[in-house]
Amino acid sequence: MKRQVTMKDIAKEAGVSIATVSMICNNKDKNISEATRTRVLELIAKQGYVPNVMARSLVTKKTKTIGLIIPDITNPFFPEIARGAEDMASKSGYSVIYCNTDDKIKRQDNYIKILTEKMVDGIIFAHSAEKAEADFNKFRIPIVLIDRDSKADNVVGRVLVDNEAASMAGVSYLIQQGYKKIAYIAGSMKTKTAQDRLAGYRRALMEHGMPYDLKWVKKGSYRSQWGYDAIQEFEKESLSFDAIFCGNDLIAIGAIKALKEKGIYVPKDVGILGFDDVYLAQMTTPPLTTIRQPKYEMGYRAAELLINIIEKEKKQEEKKERIILDTELVIRQSTK
Amino acid sequence: MKRQVTMKDIAKEAGVSIATVSMICNNKDKNISEATRTRVLELIAKQGYVPNVMARSLVTKKTKTIGLIIPDITNPFFPEIARGAEDMASKSGYSVIYCNTDDKIKRQDNYIKILTEKMVDGIIFAHSAEKAEADFNKFRIPIVLIDRDSKADNVVGRVLVDNEAASMAGVSYLIQQGYKKIAYIAGSMKTKTAQDRLAGYRRALMEHGMPYDLKWVKKGSYRSQWGYDAIQEFEKESLSFDAIFCGNDLIAIGAIKALKEKGIYVPKDVGILGFDDVYLAQMTTPPLTTIRQPKYEMGYRAAELLINIIEKEKKQEEKKERIILDTELVIRQSTK
DNA sequence: TACCTTAAGTTAAACGTTTAACTATCAGTA
DNA sequence: TACTGATAGTTAAACGTTTAACTTAAGGTA
Numbered sequence: 220m221k222r223q224v225t226m227k228d229i230a231k232e233a234g235v236s237i238a239t240v241s242m243i244c245n246n247k248d249k250n251i252s253e254a255t256r257t258r259v260l261e262l263i264a265k266q267g268y269v270p271n272v273m274a275r276s277l278v279t280k281k282t283k284t285i286g287l288i289i290p291d292i293t294n295p296f297f298p299e300i301a302r303g304a305e306d307m308a309s310k311s312g313y314s315v316i317y318c319n320t321d322d323k324i325k326r327q328d329n330y331i332k333i334l335t336e337k338m339v340d341g342i343i344f345a346h347s348a349e350k351a352e353a354d355f356n357k358f359r360i361p362i363v364l365i366d367r368d369s370k371a372d373n374v375v376g377r378v379l380v381d382n383e384a385a386s387m388a389g390v391s392y393l394i395q396q397g398y399k400k401i402a403y404i405a406g407s408m409k410t411k412t413a414q415d416r417l418a419g420y421r422r423a424l425m426e427h428g429m430p431y432d433l434k435w436v437k438k439g440s441y442r443s444q445w446g447y448d449a450i451q452e453f454e455k456e457s458l459s460f461d462a463i464f465c466g467n468d469l470i471a472i473g474a475i476k477a478l479k480e481k482g483i484y485v486p487k488d489v490g491i492l493g494f495d496d497v498y499l500a501q502m503t504t505p506p507l508t509t510i511r512q513p514k515y516e517m518g519y520r521a522a523e524l525l526i527n528i529i530e531k532e533k534k535q536e537e538k539k540e541r542i543i544l545d546t547e548l549v550i551r552q553s554t555k
Numbered sequence: 556m557k558r559q560v561t562m563k564d565i566a567k568e569a570g571v572s573i574a575t576v577s578m579i580c581n582n583k584d585k586n587i588s589e590a591t592r593t594r595v596l597e598l599i600a601k602q603g604y605v606p607n608v609m610a611r612s613l614v615t616k617k618t619k620t621i622g623l624i625i626p627d628i629t630n631p632f633f634p635e636i637a638r639g640a641e642d643m644a645s646k647s648g649y650s651v652i653y654c655n656t657d658d659k660i661k662r663q664d665n666y667i668k669i670l671t672e673k674m675v676d677g678i679i680f681a682h683s684a685e686k687a688e689a690d691f692n693k694f695r696i697p698i699v700l701i702d703r704d705s706k707a708d709n710v711v712g713r714v715l716v717d718n719e720a721a722s723m724a725g726v727s728y729l730i731q732q733g734y735k736k737i738a739y740i741a742g743s744m745k746t747k748t749a750q751d752r753l754a755g756y757r758r759a760l761m762e763h764g765m766p767y768d769l770k771w772v773k774k775g776s777y778r779s780q781w782g783y784d785a786i787q788e789f790e791k792e793s794l795s796f797d798a799i800f801c802g803n804d805l806i807a808i809g810a811i812k813a814l815k816e817k818g819i820y821v822p823k824d825v826g827i828l829g830f831d832d833v834y835l836a837q838m839t840t841p842p843l844t845t846i847r848q849p850k851y852e853m854g855y856r857a858a859e860l861l862i863n864i865i866e867k868e869k870k871q872e873e874k875k876e877r878i879i880l881d882t883e884l885v886i887r888q889s890t891k
Numbered sequence: 892t893a894c895c896t897t898a899a900g901t902t903a904a905a906c907g908t909t910t911a912a913c914t915a916t917c918a919g920t921a
Numbered sequence: 922t923a924c925t926g927a928t929a930g931t932t933a934a935a936c937g938t939t940t941a942a943c944t945t946a947a948g949g950t951a
Contacts, residue, residue, distance in 0.1 A: 305653060309654075
């Protein structure tokens with residue numbers, strides 16, 4: 220491994236001072252003659268000089284890196300968000316460090332510590348609910364919340380979806396289609412997002428004069444297996460229903476599988492409504508009716524918002540932007 | 556934003572030199588009395604001191620960060636790899652920067668440049684084939700290849716699967732089950748991986764005395780849509796087959812969907828064999844028979860290998876480890 | 892002539908660590 | 922007594938930038 224080429228080398232070779240090279244690199248070349256400018260630039264290219272960002276960051280206190288804290292990249296909802304965030308970030312010259320928390324507070328705390336140490340310029344955060352508010356105070360850097368809201372006020376922005384309204388619209392659609400007994404298989408209830416979806420389900424029922432009963436609501440996790448298992452639970456309790464609203468598409472897919480195995484047809488016997496519109500929702504049998512979230516855009520907008528704040532360094536103004544993106548009911552064949 | 560607490564602050568407060576604080580932080584405290592040790596440690600906790608990794612890295616030339624270059628985190632094959640890599644990395648105190656190349660050389664080159672600048676300690680790389688070999692020379696840091704092999708010799712390790720043998724085993728299984736006309740819907744052929752899978756398909760046919768004919772091979776991309784489209788192409792050419800080997804599970808899922816729409820039943824009329832065993836392969840109808848890759852383990856082992864090399868700094872020894880992990884034929888219901 | 896302005900730089904401190912080399916004190920020992 | 926060794930530190934250079942403040946020479950102006 221040969222030694223890194225430094226500004227010092229370039230400066231010596233070009234017969235100028237280090238400061239001159241630095242200024243040329245950073246386009247602060249108002250006071251540099253065209254001649255030296257090109258001479259230095261040529262040397263830089265020839266010697267393959269790359270700036271040492273450690274040294275730079277030490278002075279500027281900017282790392283051009285952001286953190287992305289999510290529960291689990293393995294859940295198909297998140298890769299698209301991540302992709303959107305990364306595309307935007309890299310467009311602006313930022314890199315992104317990924318952190319999977321599995322919704323475990325301990326892991327989350329640990330990542331917060333690490334990102335602080337690595338001095339990322341900001342964080343995009345899909346946080347786990349319990350006790351999260353307190354932790355945000357540890358940060359001296361801007362945080363943008365994504366997907367999951369929280370009351371925390373030391374957060375500079377949010378990119379969300381109106382989960383309550385979206386669920387309400389979805390469940391209302393089920394009602395309009397003539398479904399009478401609509402169950403809800405929820406995911407983990409740890410997040411505000413989950414609570415909002417439940418509230419939307421409830422409001423839709425109420426506003427259409429239908430009974431809201433907790434025995435029709437099952438709470439679990441956002442995994443296919445849970446959708447599959449929840450159906451068994453309903454059966455044990457010999458509860459009948461003609462439609463199921465699912466906390467996300469994975470749950471819906473698991474539920475469909477379980478129903479199929481019992482000879483119950485979707486949508487003939489039971490209608491199924493998902494949430495998210497993940498990539499494979501259109502490939503299942505039947506293709507899933509679901510509430511689409513603009514995942515890629517969420518990631519993109521979150522990164523955009525965060526980077527704007529980082530670069531504007533608007534301290535006092537602290538606009539606390541709250542971006543609410545539109546959902547869309549995508550009607551396919553899992554509902555009649 | 557208040558100023559960072561530095562070693563200097565701690566040192567002054569404790570009445571010792573900066574070096575002493577540094578040594579205590581790094582557990583090089585052979586020459587430090589228990590008294591000062593605890594006094595300093597308490598101050599560190601009280602003041603909330605966090606080391607500045609920029610400054611540290613500037614001296615040590617280690618960033619405790621690795622890069623992960625993959626084509627697309629949105630392809631469900633990669634999140635598990637990523638997750639494995641991240642879990643291992645974080646266990647060893649490393650963070651990981653994600654880079655999606657979309658298999659575009661330009662993006663790939665750009666990320667290589669950025670990772671070099673950010674001075675990551677190493678890179679895990681699922682590279683895009685064309686011209687890739689040349690680029691590796693740009694690196695001064697260790698690279699381990701994952702999923703996709705290459706002839707490049709300035710690579711310190713590889714974590715792979717024997718794609719040829721795996722495909723051969725899979726297709727042989729189809730033959731044993733009595734399938735006579737086996738088509739192959741391949742993904743992008745840009746990688747060695749893809750070429751090996753094709754070779755395995757071919758060898759299986761040959762060794763069982765069956766004809767190998769390119770008209771039964773369609774080359775496209777690793778997306779569901781392509782699986783769907785490929786079926787239309789076969790139909791246009793009025794080619795008949797009784798089984799299809801698919802380059803990955805996404806392709807298989809698209810193909811099944813297309814077949815279903817044409818009233819062709821899987822596995823009754825046509826058997827389908829996938830590759831990867833992504834999370835949803837067990838949730839499709841019918842559940843997919845597929846060749847399982849140990850994705851999480853691949854990521855984990857790659858990170859482990861890389862970090863070992865980074866920390867051992869074994870320069871001359873350069874063992875160039877080549878880890879070949881086992882695949883497994885998972886028989887579900889898409890084949891008879 | 893004396894002064895001012897501008898262009899084209901240079902100087903040197905600062906950023907916060909790590910680490911090799913050095914020092915000071917004291918107890919033990921021959 | 923003089924030396925040795927151990928203990929518990931300290932000193933200062935180095936890492937590679939950025940940047941505010943300064944310099945120097947040339948040309949313009951009154």
